[in-house]
Amino acid sequence: MTRALRWVAAVAVLVGCRSSDAPLVLHGAGATLPHPLYVRWSAAYAEKHPGVRVNYQAVGSGAGVRQIEDGVVDFGATDEPMTKEQVARIEGDVVQVPTTASAVAIAYNLEGGDEQPLHVTGELIADVFRGKVTRWDDARLRAENPGRVLPDAAILVVHRADGSGTSATLTAYLARVSDGFRDDVGSGASPAFPVGVAARGNEGVASFVRSTPNAFGYVELAHARAAGVARAAVKNRRGAFVVPDIDGIARAAEAAGDEVEPRPSLVDADADGAYPITALSCVVVPRATKDRARGAALAGFLWWGVHDGQALAKDLGYAPLPPKLVARAEVAIRRLTAGGTPALEASR
Amino acid sequence: MTTRVSSVPRTVAPAGLRSRLPGVLVVLTAALVLAALVLVTAAVASLFVPAAAAIAPRLVGDGVWNPAHGRVSALPFVYGTLVTSVLALGFAVPGGLGVALFLTDLGPVALRRPVETTIQVLAAIPSVVYGLWGAHALAPVIRELAPVASVLFGGPSWLAEPTTGFGYLTTGLVLALMVIPTIASVAREVLLAIPGSLREGALALGATRSEAVRHVVLPHARSGLVAAVMLGFARAASESIAVAMVIGSRPEIGRSLLSPGYSIASVIANEFAHAQTALHEGALAALGMVLLTITLVVNAGARVLARGRMPGLVSRRRG
Secondary structure (H helix, E strand, C coil): CHHHHHHHHHHHHHHHHHHHCCCEEEEEEECCCCHHHHHHHHHHHHHHCCCEEEEEEECCHHHHHHHHHCCCCCEEEECCCCCHHHHHHCCCCEEEEEEEEEEEEEEECCCCCCCCCCEECHHHHHHHHCCCCCECCCHHHHHHCCCCCCCCCECEEEEECCCCHHHHHHHHHHHHHCHHHHHHCCCCCCCCCCCCEEECHHHHHHHHHHHCCCEEEEEEHHHHHHHCCEECEEECCCCCEECCCHHHHHHHHHCCCCCCCCCCCCCCCCCCCCCCCEEEEEEEEECEECCHHHHHHHHHHHHHHHCHHHHHCHHHCCECCCHHHHHHHHHHHHCCEECCEEHHHHCC | CHHHHHHHHHHHHHHHHHHHHHHHHHHHHHHHHHHHHHHHHHHHHHHHHHHHHHHHHHHHCCCCEEHHHCEECCHHHHHHHHHHHHHHHHHHHHHHHHHHHHHHHHCCHHHHHHHHHHHHHHHHCCHHHHHHHHHHHHHHHHHHHHHHHHHHHCCCCCCCCCCCCCCHHHHHHHHHHHHHHHHHHHHHHHHHCCCHHHHHHHHHCCCCHHHHHHHHHHHHHHHHHHHHHHHHHHHHHHCCHHHHHHCCCCCCCCCCCCCCCCCHHHHHHHHHHHCCCHHHHHHHHHHHHHHHHHHHHHHHHHHHHHHHCCCCHHHHHHC
16 A cells, blocks of 8 residues: 555656656657758757757658647648648647748759759749650740750659658649649649659759759759759749749748638749749647647747747748738737637747 | 475476466467567558548559549559569579578688678668669669660660669669678578588588589578578568669559659658548558568468478478
């Protein structure tokens, strides 16, 4: 009897220690696009708030949404707007908080490709990815690149093999600018491209493009930069050829409409200098959290991220959110509840 | 003295229990392994069952994989798995058995130790590293050699085709390198287990070293060597990450060995994490069961073949 009591006491002490001393760990999973940023946020936030740790796993947008559906993480992250069916599968309501914006670069490997970026239009990209334009010296490619010598060679198309928000962003754009692409391939995280080979992850596609002459693929901007692959300038809605960089992303983000629910799309933005294949990365959280402490900590972290955290974005190649999107994020975070009360208030 | 004597029966009884304990533990462990197999199969089946009615008729199908549109043919993946595994064994069986014979019978004694260490190091390299090597070093070589193959074998054929370097052949070569240490180390153990007296007998009868190997050692090791090769096949067929990095991930039956394709294990690795419909998830689970069936059938077939003509080492020992 006394022995049993001693055990109970020991367990109670252990539990007590855990709740008072050990940091609260928030688990997140999802998109690879914002991974470097979330890791930086996690480290910076831990310095200010030692009681909270954020553990983020870059498993891909699709997997992130799935883990939120299964309820195994505190937050998911995705670059791809959630479908109605996905939202319906999550118990209660779901809140999508915009956190950062980045671009999908059209990466290619041509001799002398770095001196002046290749010029492409949305229709051309769509026709390459659906197998209508198959050679580098195609008349339409030559027309957009006067004065550039294009090789008499096949275009080696490479795309993603795993489900990816990068694919979702690209195909959302291509389906918007090309009816043929919308009918043949459609949009989504794992589109069935009729041509080319597939590689795993942004790293896989980038390394394929870098090591294969005449390759043509798409890679998230930060990964494309890290791999040092050439990036094409894409014609935007205003008719200008824009290379993917922070400025082009920021212009696209500023042009984001506030009418689209549940979240704005940044592709094919109608603004001067906007890069057309731009993705808005979001964190997805079930609206109601039962555990008051967890819900409050998460709301506090997200609030910090969309404000103070934005200052860390530029160094890593992400565009800081424009005020309009920060306001949207604030509205979203205020909707979160923890243990029945507003989570943000509980975090303060 | 007397107390000691009287205490003997008391200590014997627990000692009896204690001596039975390892036996009980071993049985439990064996039961655990069996339970693991059953549970894994049940878990995979439970993913497949909800959409089984929709998947089963389409699994053979027309060779098209597009789960978003309800097309879930397994053919491209079964073909890719078999072609790459057979290619891998084509290179790795001579390679692995050669290395094993080098280590046990034919190699200069001074070199055996370093070769053995090298093989152990190869076995310890993570498969993702093999994949990186395949994608960065081997694929460009295959790509550059493809035009040469076209000249040698004439035009586009099953041996020659313009290629990106990612495809069945590259995958087969990467898998061969991964499988050689497996085959070599198991085959070496099998060969070492053959009594030295048999070898000495053959040599005493006037056989050369290589004749002794061919007529005495290899026939005796037969079933053990088949087991080594089967282990290699299972490893090649079930490799996912390294294959995903070099096969090109194209869900089609490629026309030539240089075409990109896909394998069962690599499509599961690539797509399972984001499969969001019951059909997609179920089809991947069904592919998993197909892979399990392939390895079981090949394994059983090989065992029958091995026992067929000449009883090998293992069965002889048992008898």
